[in-house]
Amino acid sequence: MFETLPGFRDFPPEACSQRNHLFRVFRNVARAFDFREYDAPVLEPLDLYIEKSGPEIASQLFHFQDKGQREVALRPELTPTLARMVAARVNSLPKPIKWYNIGEHFRYERPQKGRGRSFYQFNADLLGENSVGADAELIALLCGIMQTLGLGENHFALRLSDRQTWLLFLDHLGIKPENRPAILDAIDKSERRKPEQTLNALETACPGHGEEILSSIDEIKKINNLDVLLEKLSSFGSEGQQRAKDWQELLNLLDGHQVAHFIKIDLSIVRGLAYYTGFVYEAFEASGEGRALAGGGRYDDLIKKLSGNIDLPAAGFAIGDMTLSDCLQKNGLLPTYVMAPDLFLICGSEQRMSGISLVAHARKAGFAVSHPLKESGFGKQFKDAGKSGARYALILGEEEEAEKKVKIKDLKSSGEMTVDQDKLIQELEKLEEEGGIGAPS
Amino acid sequence: MFETLPGFRDFPPEACSQRNHLFRVFRNVARAFDFREYDAPVLEPLDLYIEKSGPEIASQLFHFQDKGQREVALRPELTPTLARMVAARVNSLPKPIKWYNIGEHFRYERPQKGRGRSFYQFNADLLGENSVGADAELIALLCGIMQTLGLGENHFALRLSDRQTWLLFLDHLGIKPENRPAILDAIDKSERRKPEQTLNALETACPGHGEEILSSIDEIKKINNLDVLLEKLSSFGSEGQQRAKDWQELLNLLDGHQVAHFIKIDLSIVRGLAYYTGFVYEAFEASGEGRALAGGGRYDDLIKKLSGNIDLPAAGFAIGDMTLSDCLQKNGLLPTYVMAPDLFLICGSEQRMSGISLVAHARKAGFAVSHPLKESGFGKQFKDAGKSGARYALILGEEEEAEKKVKIKDLKSSGEMTVDQDKLIQELEKLEEEGGIGAPS
Numbered sequence: 070m071f072e073t074l075p076g077f078r079d080f081p082p083e084a085c086s087q088r089n090h091l092f093r094v095f096r097n098v099a100r101a102f103d104f105r106e107y108d109a110p111v112l113e114p115l116d117l118y119i120e121k122s123g124p125e126i127a128s129q130l131f132h133f134q135d136k137g138q139r140e141v142a143l144r145p146e147l148t149p150t151l152a153r154m155v156a157a158r159v160n161s162l163p164k165p166i167k168w169y170n171i172g173e174h175f176r177y178e179r180p181q182k183g184r185g186r187s188f189y190q191f192n193a194d195l196l197g198e199n200s201v202g203a204d205a206e207l208i209a210l211l212c213g214i215m216q217t218l219g220l221g222e223n224h225f226a227l228r229l230s231d232r233q234t235w236l237l238f239l240d241h242l243g244i245k246p247e248n249r250p251a252i253l254d255a256i257d258k259s260e261r262r263k264p265e266q267t268l269n270a271l272e273t274a275c276p277g278h279g280e281e282i283l284s285s286i287d288e289i290k291k292i293n294n295l296d297v298l299l300e301k302l303s304s305f306g307s308e309g310q311q312r313a314k315d316w317q318e319l320l321n322l323l324d325g326h327q328v329a330h331f332i333k334i335d336l337s338i339v340r341g342l343a344y345y346t347g348f349v350y351e352a353f354e355a356s357g358e359g360r361a362l363a364g365g366g367r368y369d370d371l372i373k374k375l376s377g378n379i380d381l382p383a384a385g386f387a388i389g390d391m392t393l394s395d396c397l398q399k400n401g402l403l404p405t406y407v408m409a410p411d412l413f414l415i416c417g418s419e420q421r422m423s424g425i426s427l428v429a430h431a432r433k434a435g436f437a438v439s440h441p442l443k444e445s446g447f448g449k450q451f452k453d454a455g456k457s458g459a460r461y462a463l464i465l466g467e468e469e470e471a472e473k474k475v476k477i478k479d480l481k482s483s484g485e486m487t488v489d490q491d492k493l494i495q496e497l498e499k500l501e502e503e504g505g506i507g508a509p510s
Numbered sequence: 511m512f513e514t515l516p517g518f519r520d521f522p523p524e525a526c527s528q529r530n531h532l533f534r535v536f537r538n539v540a541r542a543f544d545f546r547e548y549d550a551p552v553l554e555p556l557d558l559y560i561e562k563s564g565p566e567i568a569s570q571l572f573h574f575q576d577k578g579q580r581e582v583a584l585r586p587e588l589t590p591t592l593a594r595m596v597a598a599r600v601n602s603l604p605k606p607i608k609w610y611n612i613g614e615h616f617r618y619e620r621p622q623k624g625r626g627r628s629f630y631q632f633n634a635d636l637l638g639e640n641s642v643g644a645d646a647e648l649i650a651l652l653c654g655i656m657q658t659l660g661l662g663e664n665h666f667a668l669r670l671s672d673r674q675t676w677l678l679f680l681d682h683l684g685i686k687p688e689n690r691p692a693i694l695d696a697i698d699k700s701e702r703r704k705p706e707q708t709l710n711a712l713e714t715a716c717p718g719h720g721e722e723i724l725s726s727i728d729e730i731k732k733i734n735n736l737d738v739l740l741e742k743l744s745s746f747g748s749e750g751q752q753r754a755k756d757w758q759e760l761l762n763l764l765d766g767h768q769v770a771h772f773i774k775i776d777l778s779i780v781r782g783l784a785y786y787t788g789f790v791y792e793a794f795e796a797s798g799e800g801r802a803l804a805g806g807g808r809y810d811d812l813i814k815k816l817s818g819n820i821d822l823p824a825a826g827f828a829i830g831d832m833t834l835s836d837c838l839q840k841n842g843l844l845p846t847y848v849m850a851p852d853l854f855l856i857c858g859s860e861q862r863m864s865g866i867s868l869v870a871h872a873r874k875a876g877f878a879v880s881h882p883l884k885e886s887g888f889g890k891q892f893k894d895a896g897k898s899g900a901r902y903a904l905i906l907g908e909e910e911e912a913e914k915k916v917k918i919k920d921l922k923s924s925g926e927m928t929v930d931q932d933k934l935i936q937e938l939e940k941l942e943e944e945g946g947i948g949a950p951s
């Protein structure tokens with residue numbers, strides 16, 4: 070009768086537990102890196118996004134006027150919200166600020182593989198520190214999450230590039246500062262366009278020089294070796310020499326973080342968004358196929374732009390849930406959680422109330438327990454216990470109740486033991502330690 | 511420069527960790543009751559809510575037309591979505607279906623204490639079972655959550671009522687079936703209205719009988735004793751006698767579940783929504799003040815209405831995060847999480863890379879570790895370690911590095927020990943067992 074809107078997803082229990090597996094890994098690894106979780110509304114003033122990205126962004130948003138005549142939008146990304154929140158309490162926050170969020174985001178686009186109209190993102194940002202140590206910390210966090218999910222260097226690579234390096238190259242090519250944004254935009258789009266289209270874009274930006282710039286750019290994009298890159302940069306004067314040192318330090322730090330084997334220098338990455346100011350990166354499947362699994366970089370001027378006056382260096386990245394889940398699925402790395410109670414109560418009609426008391430005690434002790442919600446015969450109850458997937462049945466008949474005992478039956482091995490009712494929790498805890506309870510298989 | 515929309519909340523880390531404390535308790539207790547988590551879009555077709563609640567609901571919603579000319583709404587509640595999801599896969603789901611969700615909901619209303627335009631709800635529903643055992647299971651889950659949050663019978667009470675009992679009373683008063691919904695609506699609103707307004711509403715429903723009905727209703731609302739209630743019901747013929755048995759069984763089951771001490775029979779509760787068909791309840795602070803902390807009941811006809819043809823008995827409840835947080839705060843039951851890393855690295859410039867390797871190892875082992883993101887002197891690093899709130903410093907100077915050792919310094923007691931670098935994780939795990947690490951205080 071009713072259907073989910075196109076591009077939106079339902080999460081019945083199995084899908085929900087797979088999604089929550091990602092969220093759990095995000096949280097655990099972010100905690101190990103001493104990042105703090107924050108959250109914010111999914112609905113924000115539309116102007117927050119227009120201020121950052123220009124009025125054309127509205128065409129990609131779910132936006133509307135609310136009953137109070139406010140122009141509002143479902144958030145397509147979290148950075149403007151982060152800027153708002155940090156700006157509001159910048160003086161009371163110790164630096165560096167290391168925050169993360171796991172939340173839903175929205176964009177109005179044609180739904181396709183790996184891209185929905187609603188999707189979840191893990192966002193991590195590090196503010197108040199402009200040294201490459203901060204970039205290394207973020208890249209190490211990103212790689213740490215991928216590793217914890219089971220992805221190794223045969224599954225994914227992080228393509229590392231740098232906006233400042235590109236600016237130095239463009240300067241060296243004699244391109245004027247005012248033309249650089251258009252050229253960087255053309256480079257970014259060149260991966261998804263025909264060469265003629267890129268040539269047109271370059272020609273429009275620098276009339277008469279399109280071909281020449283295109284061939285230089287193609288050479289630069291091919292650089293994938295640190296020594297070659299450092300040599301080039303060192304030939305660009307003191308600014309180039311400083312940037313060569315930054316590259317060297319970043320890669321040393323990533324080696325210290327034990328993630329250097331995931332890093333590929335790849336100057337074809339410039340990131341579409343105009344606000345990046347330094348190192349930028351995208352994680353892709355090792356095969357190079359498909360959309361980016363994650364992406365981020367340094368954006369030192371954005372907080373000032375969005376907050377009006379707060380100068381705070383910043384860097385961050387986002388991981389989307391859709392491409393990541395597809396990648397994990399393909400590699401058999403999405404766990405199938407066994408959703409079953411630990412225990413299922415089976416009892417006689419006369420023993421029902423005291424059976425439910427045992428259920429209540431076991432639940433308070435943290436065990437997952439189901440029981441028949443209405444009276445039924447032992448045969449039906451055994452069948453229900455089997456269907457529930459419970460490892461153990463708690464059996465309470467006339468005989469057990471008379472002696473204040475209860476039977477614990479292993480529904481897998483059919484082994485059973487009878488224990489005192491008031492020792493039930495201790496016995497269950499012993500079984501738990503032995504791995505019979507609570508261990509998803 | 512930009513502000514949060516009115517009625518929406520930001521969750522910087524401390525507020526987020528308090529909210530997550532609620533979510534963690536919801537999840538743990540729901541798991542103990544063998545309920546499965548599901549999730550669904552926050553944006554749904556507007557018709558889903560109009561079908562359930564009538565066209566006037568739109569005035570309380572955030573709704574709009576999307577770029578594909580679909581009328582859509584931010585969900586004000588989850589039941590219609592649940593009906594849609596269950597109806598779509600009803601044949602493949604084993605019964606009873608025990609599902610829960612923790613999610614954001616929206617309504618366009620004047621923001622006030624305990625009521626925002628965005629709020630979180632814990633929703634639990636039990637479908638496919640019409641016996642009172644299902645009602646008892648849900649009420650026990652609700653009380654179990656409150657108890658796990660630290661709320662006892664001096665903090666909250668669950669007011670229990672029954673739509674069927676009301677219908678029997680109204681029948682006994684000679685009120686025709688077609689007038690019952692208007693009368694129940696007047697009873698529901700009577701708690702928040704002046705007596706004259708209630709009288710007017712009753713008079714409109716049954717001209718000439720308003721005063722008489724009002725005085726009967728006032729008598730019925732005063733019943734708070736099971737024996738009195740059972741006696742009344744038993745005088746209403748076989749239907750009344752059956753319902754008396756149901757009441758008796760429900761209260762016995764709640765006794766079995768160890769939550770009977772939270773229950774107050776209170777027929778003034780009828781729940782505003784017309785779709786309830788059986789036992790209904792609301793949890794309030796024990797003082798009786800403030801808005802309901804939670805509410806729910808049985809709605810056996812709703813799935814059929816929303817799915818078109820699927821006849822599935824159902825019951826469920828919701829707990830909102832705002833009144834609950836206020837109540838916990840007032841009672842000093844909202845934990846203040848200490849947000850600090852377990853360890854902070856302090857190292858010499860020459861030892862930086864091997865220090866970061868130790869950080870990487872400790873993080874992989876699950877410890878929360880911070881480190882200086884750029885080079886600085888030992889004094890500054892000790893100061894930063896203190897500010898971070900870390901319990902231990904990992905100190906790696908020239909001397910330690912030469913011997914492949916590292917110093918672990920307790921920043922609280924100033925005690926310290928020097929251990930082999932390759933035994934660091936074992937030593938940290940020992941400290942963890944002793945409670946020095948990872949135990950939020």
